[in-house]
Amino acid sequence: MPDYTLKIRRYDPESGDAAYWQDFTVDLAPERSVLDGILRARDQEDGSLSIRCSCQAAICGSCGVRINGKSALACNTKLSDAAERAQRGGINNEATSNGAIVVEPMGNMPVLKDLIVDMDAVHWKKIQRVVPWLLPEGEPPEREYIVDAEAMIDVTQSMACIQCGACVSACLSMEVDPEFIGPAALAKAYRFVGDPRDAHHEDRLRDLAEDPHGIYDCTHCFACIEVCPKDVAPMSQIMRLRRRATGDYAIKDSNNGYGHEKAFVDIVERWGTLHEAQLLPRSFGDGSLVKGQTRPAAVKQLIDSAPAALRGLARGKVSPRKVLIHPKLPDQKEVRRIYEEIEGRDERIELNLYIVGEEGEGGADDKEPVQGESGAES
């Protein structure tokens, strides 16, 4: 059996010493997991090496760590894959690994000891923030709530979450804004916003749209999608929250989330390509160019943005003519027609590959047809 070297970040707050790296060499079959490697090192070399784990089958979500810089479950990462990645050199490994598999505690959360982070201080606090239980209205039925099975398809992806925190660890918005509610909790929020039994969809959405660290604080970097071991695609759930907030409830939030989406979508309908000079003022005015230049809050934001605009003008990136006049596409009427055909319908059509399967997973013939996402509920 091959030898694998694990370079593990150690830290014991009680010792008073700073964190340090320690190498462990384990002799295990290539298909065994990084967790197996860590446990072997603990059993054979240092009983104080700490990691939280339980099921060892990617179900309990306990053993989240960073392997070669990427957040993952230690139990479903093979030693051979991790070693291959380490040989290649991970992206932005904090340690120079010399081919060793680098294992660190998850990011964005305080370290309690070695590979154990304080999930309570960050992850679970944020989960609590989104009221993670059903809020139905009226008297509960005598027996269970009866829901059309079709109506639950929409939330199955967000229900697959095992609360491992890998997405929280990888989140690039949280890295600069620790108050960001974050991918796991917002995916959880969609689980209830998409549930027909919940009676507070609009309240939930308004709350998350108005919070400056809510749905509009996601920087759309795909880091959570990339690391999620269960394909929950938290960022996609955040985008669905935004879609419901703007499309179904027209929640005009003070973070410009509604305005930015409306401005962008309207500009492309009108010109076909992005008229950048109008994007900011329209975003500040809930999509309206007039409001964006007259409403006091919008004017203040425009003034704040003025230095950047002036720099662009000064360097000739932007000409006054370009600011005022944006050419329409030659076939703009076709773009407008497409908008009318699609937006004129009540139903929004969404193809969720998590549900219908991606290419290669079963033939195209046996796929379920397109999933319909309900339109306005109010």
Place this chain on the structure above:
Amino acid sequence: MRVAYWPGCVSRGFTPELHGSMELVAPLLDIELIELDRANCCGAGVIAEHNQELVDTLNARTFAMAQRVAGSAGMMNICSTCQGAQSECQQRLDADDDYRRLINQHLRPEGLEYKRGDDWTNKNLLWLLVEEIGLEKLRERVVRPLEGLRVAPFYGCYIVRPTGRLGYGEFPDRDRYLEWVIDAVGATPVEYAGSHKCCGFPVITMNKATSLRQAGRHLADAIDADADCLVTPCPLCHLNLDLQQPDAAKFVERPLDIPVLHFPQMIGLALGLEPKELGMGKHVVRTRDVERKVAALAAV
């Protein structure tokens, strides 16, 4: 090589130097650009957030136009964000025949149809250069190796994640191509923490602090790693890293003064084009030091 060329909105809008430098660089690499001047915005993730069927139709329209360009090897873009937004739509269009038919119905009045084809691709210049043109050929064409220039790569999220959608199965090294190209043009790739992170641009109108703390932090890390400049294949990243750099400095509370090159500009410099014709004078952060180094190379 003839390509159906989609420059994107920003390269013809607020970063005109990008489209301009691409047009100069293309013939030097034997790329014939057939510009898709009737194609629409990719949606940049925002239209996808609004209505998926709409964004898929808009991009299917662009793909259909590209597929009609006779003799083209495929479609090429010069914007990470276009790449990611369009790959997302293409993945859905290719995954499900019924869905593709539904989307194509919207294109029929215009006489267009997007056809799924295993060998039809939409590639960012970075991918095209490494995979189709080849680094060997690039090396042969270099007339001014950028020796001594320390360049920090900045990819842009949309061409590095999610790997499952972006062809990393077939091309697992796409997250290191920038380093390879920097090396091929004779410069030194700089390793630093921010290379594959987010510039923050998508939230600049919604949360300026979250946005510019990201930009500022990556710029600072590149400076601390002794980079002379950054290079990015994404014009939206360029806006946050260059146009917004003076503001980003305030959010990270330290001076920042590091130029950011567009990917074709760096190649153009190595292929003998001058900074001025590559539009480097249009950058907010002055590129003087880079220009001086390049000029010194010419003198040697």
